[in-house]
Amino acid sequence: MSDANNKPEPIEVRFRGGGFAPKSHRWVGLAVFVFLITIMEIGTRTGWISALTLPKPSDVLATFGELWESGLLFKHLAPSLSRLAIGAAIGASIGIVAGILIGLFSYARAGLVPLVAAIFPIPKIALLPLFVIWFGIDESSKYALIAFGTFTPTVVATYGAVDNVDRSLIRMGQSFGLSWFSIVRKIVLPGAMPGILSGLRISLAIAIILLVAAEMLGAEYGIGAYILEAGSLYDLERLFAGVVILSLLGVILSAVIGFIERRLLGWRE
Amino acid sequence: MDIRLDAISHSYGDTEVLRDISLDIPTGKIVCLVGPSGCGKSTLLRLIGGLERASKGRVLQLGSPPEGCLNPLTYVFQDFALLPWRSVHGNISLVLEDHGIKGARADAIISDVLARTKLSDFSTALPRQLSGGMKQRVAIARALAVKPAVMLMDEPLSALDSQTRELLMDDLVALWTRQQFTAAYVTHNLAEAVRLGHRIVVLSRRPGEIREVVEIDKPLADRSHGDADLERTQKYLWDLMRDEARAADEELLDV
Numbered sequence: 001m002s003d004a005n006n007k008p009e010p011i012e013v014r015f016r017g018g019g020f021a022p023k024s025h026r027w028v029g030l031a032v033f034v035f036l037i038t039i040m041e042i043g044t045r046t047g048w049i050s051a052l053t054l055p056k057p058s059d060v061l062a063t064f065g066e067l068w069e070s071g072l073l074f075k076h077l078a079p080s081l082s083r084l085a086i087g088a089a090i091g092a093s094i095g096i097v098a099g100i101l102i103g104l105f106s107y108a109r110a111g112l113v114p115l116v117a118a119i120f121p122i123p124k125i126a127l128l129p130l131f132v133i134w135f136g137i138d139e140s141s142k143y144a145l146i147a148f149g150t151f152t153p154t155v156v157a158t159y160g161a162v163d164n165v166d167r168s169l170i171r172m173g174q175s176f177g178l179s180w181f182s183i184v185r186k187i188v189l190p191g192a193m194p195g196i197l198s199g200l201r202i203s204l205a206i207a208i209i210l211l212v213a214a215e216m217l218g219a220e221y222g223i224g225a226y227i228l229e230a231g232s233l234y235d236l237e238r239l240f241a242g243v244v245i246l247s248l249l250g251v252i253l254s255a256v257i258g259f260i261e262r263r264l265l266g267w268r269e
Numbered sequence: 270m271d272i273r274l275d276a277i278s279h280s281y282g283d284t285e286v287l288r289d290i291s292l293d294i295p296t297g298k299i300v301c302l303v304g305p306s307g308c309g310k311s312t313l314l315r316l317i318g319g320l321e322r323a324s325k326g327r328v329l330q331l332g333s334p335p336e337g338c339l340n341p342l343t344y345v346f347q348d349f350a351l352l353p354w355r356s357v358h359g360n361i362s363l364v365l366e367d368h369g370i371k372g373a374r375a376d377a378i379i380s381d382v383l384a385r386t387k388l389s390d391f392s393t394a395l396p397r398q399l400s401g402g403m404k405q406r407v408a409i410a411r412a413l414a415v416k417p418a419v420m421l422m423d424e425p426l427s428a429l430d431s432q433t434r435e436l437l438m439d440d441l442v443a444l445w446t447r448q449q450f451t452a453a454y455v456t457h458n459l460a461e462a463v464r465l466g467h468r469i470v471v472l473s474r475r476p477g478e479i480r481e482v483v484e485i486d487k488p489l490a491d492r493s494h495g496d497a498d499l500e501r502t503q504k505y506l507w508d509l510m511r512d513e514a515r516a517a518d519e520e521l522l523d524v
Contacts, residue, residue: 172350175318176364176415177340186363190354267354267395 055236060244063237072226077245080211080222083139084249087146088207095151095203096196099158103192104184109159116155124149125213132218142214149210150203157199158192165191194268197261204253208246270332270341270418271295272317272453277326278476279312285476286312290326292470292479294419297449299489301462304472305510305517310455311423313477317453318342318421334418339368343417347424349404351396351411357383358392361411368415382410385444402433406440413444420452426461435494438464442489459506463499464492471509474517481509 037057043049044056067073098116101108128145135141165188173183215224223245230238272294279287286309294300294317302310315321317328319342334341351360358379365375383389386406396404405425412420426434438461444450445465456462462469469483485502492499 168346168348168350169352171320172344172346173363175320175340175342175344176367176411178364178367182367186366187352190352265354267397269397 052236055240059237060240063241064244067241076221076223076226078221079219080215080224083142083146083214083222084207084211087143087211088150088204090143091147091150091207092154092200092203094147095154096158098151099155099196100162100184100188100192102155102159103162104188112155113159116152119148120152120156124210125217128214128217137218142211142219145214146207146210150207153203153206154196154199157202158196161192161195161199162188164195194261194265197257197265201254201257204257205250208250208253212246270330270334270451272419272451273329273331274313274317275327275329277313277316277323277328279309279316279321279324280476287316287323288476288478290472290477290479292482294451294453296332296418296451298467299445299450299452299454299465301454301456301466301469302472303456303459303462303469303506303510304477305474305514306457307517307520308472308474308513309477310457310472313472314344314421314423314453314455317419318344320344330418335416338416338418339370340364340415341418343412343415343420345405345408345412345420345422345425347427349396349401349408349428351404351407353396356393356395357388357399357407357410360396360407361414364411364415378414379410382413385413385447386410386440400433401429402437405429405437409441409444418451420450422452422454424456425454427456427458434458434461441465442492446490459503459510462506463503464494465489469502469506471506474513475520480513 040049040054041057044051044054064073067076098108098112102112102116103109124145127148128141131141131144131148135144169187169191170183173187178186211222212224212227215222216228219225223242227239227242227246230236230242274290274292274294277287277290278285290313292300302313304310312321316323319328330341352363355363361379361382362371362375365371365378370378379392380389383392386409388403388406388410391399391403391407396407399407405428409425426437429437442465454462454465463485466485467489469485471480471483472478473480483502483506485499487496487498
């Protein structure tokens with residue numbers, strides 16, 4: 001027990017709140033890239049990173065410039081982008097529709113959820129030979145592979161998002177006599193949109209991975225074919241140039257989704 | 270249009286929540302349903318509006334809804350149930366769109382109900398920008414927009430702080446005085462019941478049965494916060510409910 005005359009020194013209450021609230025610091029991401037590339041450049045120039053381990057970033061940039069000037073960049077990029085766009089569009093749209101059906105109808109849920117769980121863990125690349133037999137060696141087998149790969153994560157994200165729509169809003173819609181179709185279109189879909197879009201981020205990254213895999217297995221042009229060719233020649237500059245293109249593609253897609261999110265989900269903030 | 274409950278009983282599985290409730294909700298009156306927590310008063314309201322089906326008994330509409338009525342039985346929810354992605358205007362137009370009311374006709378209705386709920390300046394605001402009291406006023410405006418025959422109000426003021434609740438009670442009285450609407454008003458707050466109810470139905474704890482129906486004749490507009498006779502009625506209601514409420518509170522929840 002402390003003496004009344006001998007009061008202890010006041011101690012300031014320690015601050016323990018804060019954090020857990022992500023803020024936008026765009027330049028940090030850029031700084032990390034610049035830092036890593038500078039380290040690589042310095043390391044390869046001074047020699048403590050051997051030329052066999054990593055190419056000089058400046059050489060990669062030069063290769064990139066050559067690729068641009070020779071017109072090869074677009075020769076490789078155009079078919080890749082169209083494969084990605086068509087395959088991902090097919091997979092994501094079928095996935096969203098299936099996810100909404102699973103979210104809304106118990107029979108669809110009972111029938112499709114085990115099926116989706118069964119196909120989710122299959123490495124879709126392993127199925128490429130099968131798709132080649134089914135759809136032929138040309139573009140359609142690549143579309144099918146990318147579509148199949150984006151389908152499963154989209155389904156799972158979509159029905160999870162539909163499940164999470166506030167039921168009290170749906171009851172409200174019913175209590176005002178809204179038709180079933182109106183409730184789905186005006187309450188369920190907008191309510192599920194945040195979950196669907198964050199699912200799309202994952203699906204599109206998977207689509208890029210599968211795009212490269214499909215192009216490595218049978219394509220004359222395409223970023224995957226370009227990387228495979230460079231890899232088999234141990235041409236690290238070209239290999240890295242290809243990888244950089246893929247990374248850029250990922251960053252751009254992610255930015256596009258971020259833009260859509262800001263447009264569609266402005267009500268969330 | 271009157272509502273008549275004819276010997277309503279309801280159970281969830283083996284749990285009986287309501288037993289033999291017969292009740293009239295006459296046109297132009299506010300009937301308050303009060304009772305201890307878990308007595309099934311919100312369930313009763315969902316039965317009245319057809320959001321749930323009673324195990325036994327019937328809910329009857331007597332007479333036809335007034336002309337121009339789009340949704341005879343219209344709820345006002347405790348949690349407001351506003352679409353967060355729609356503005357105040359959009360939330361009200363939501364319930365008109367399905368009736369084919371769009372464009373200028375919808376705008377006329379919306380600006381009328383927004384004026385009646387003193388929200389005219391907020392028609393482009395999103396729900397997240399509004400305080401709780403404002404959100405509930407939007408929900409009330411939305412309910413008024415469909416010209417309901419009976420308003421089913423499920424603890425509409427319970428999510429609000431006490432000052433806001435006082436203000437909104439005054440607003441509700443003003444709305445009713447201007448245009449007398451019919452309402453079934455569920456609340457656990459006896460002060461609300463004696464301020465807004467023409468008839469107060471006291472339910473027992475689960476299974477909910479009607480313990481007593483108290484009529485208050487004093488006109489709504491003449492009632493005010495802390496009226497002596499209202500305080501007396503409120504105390505009388507509380508005496509009726511106290512033991513039930515305590516027993517209900519000590520029950521294990523196994524629903």
